[in-house]
Amino acid sequence: MSDSGFSSQKLNLTLALCAMLISAASFYATYLQAKSAEQQVKAMTLPLLQYGTGNVDPETNKPVISFNLTNGGVGPALVKTVTYKYKGKSTVNFFDYLEDCCSTELKEFNSNPPKNLSLAKGGYVTSSTNNVVVPAQDKLVFYKLYRGELSESLWSKLNAERGYLTVQVCYCSLLEECYVTEQKGVVESVEACPVTN
Structure with a gap:
């Protein structure tokens, strides 16, 4: 009689331990599934910004210097913060970079009356980079300088100097996860982007 009671206790303990192990395994499987789903959502919303520059408009084949961010x-x-680094100097204003690289040519260019600055004569187009959304597989061109009679010296100087510019971009995804990139393909996760005025 005592043997069957002992066996019954053993059986109950074994069943209880099995139930606990199954619960723990189930909890762990749920945790792994939730983590996997979270990683999948991150992967489906992950932006990848890269800086680029060129000197020919691919649509018209005309000489146009462009600076852009491609997602x-x-x-x-x-895009939260864009920092322009040129020969030891750092700025968050693209026009400060232009002043640093090409001050003489920029002065000469800016001395032209605004009414003369058409794109055909060598005008420029700009776009803001502050708090701008760049859609997936899209491009934000933030500065374009067309080559023309009024921009010839600035265009030539900028074309020679643009290779010395590095651009650091801090940006966030829709899930408010933030990243910094400065070199092509090198992305670093950060807590938050610095705030600039």
Whole structure:
């Protein structure tokens, strides 16, 4: 009689331990599934911004210097901070970079009356980079300088100096995860982007 009671206790303990192990395994499987789903959502919304520059408009084959940010990722990128680094100097204003690289030519260019600055004669086009959303597989061209009679010296100087510019971009995904990139393909996760005025 005592043997069957002992066996019954053993059986109950074994069943209880099995139930606990199954619960723990189930909890762990749920945790792994949730983590996997979270990583999948991150992967589906991950932006990948890269800086680029060129000196020919691919649509018209005309000489146009451009500076751009391209989102090669699968999710939109909210650009928070763009820092321009040129020969030891750093600025968050693209026109400060132009002043640093090409001050004489920029002065001469800016001395032209605004009414004369058409794109055909060598005008320029700009776009803001502050708190701008760059959709997935899209491009933000933030400065374009057309080559023409009024921009010839600035265009030539900028074309020679643009290779010395590095651009650091801090941007966030829709999930408010932020990243910094400065070199092509090198992206670093950060807590938040610095705030600039």
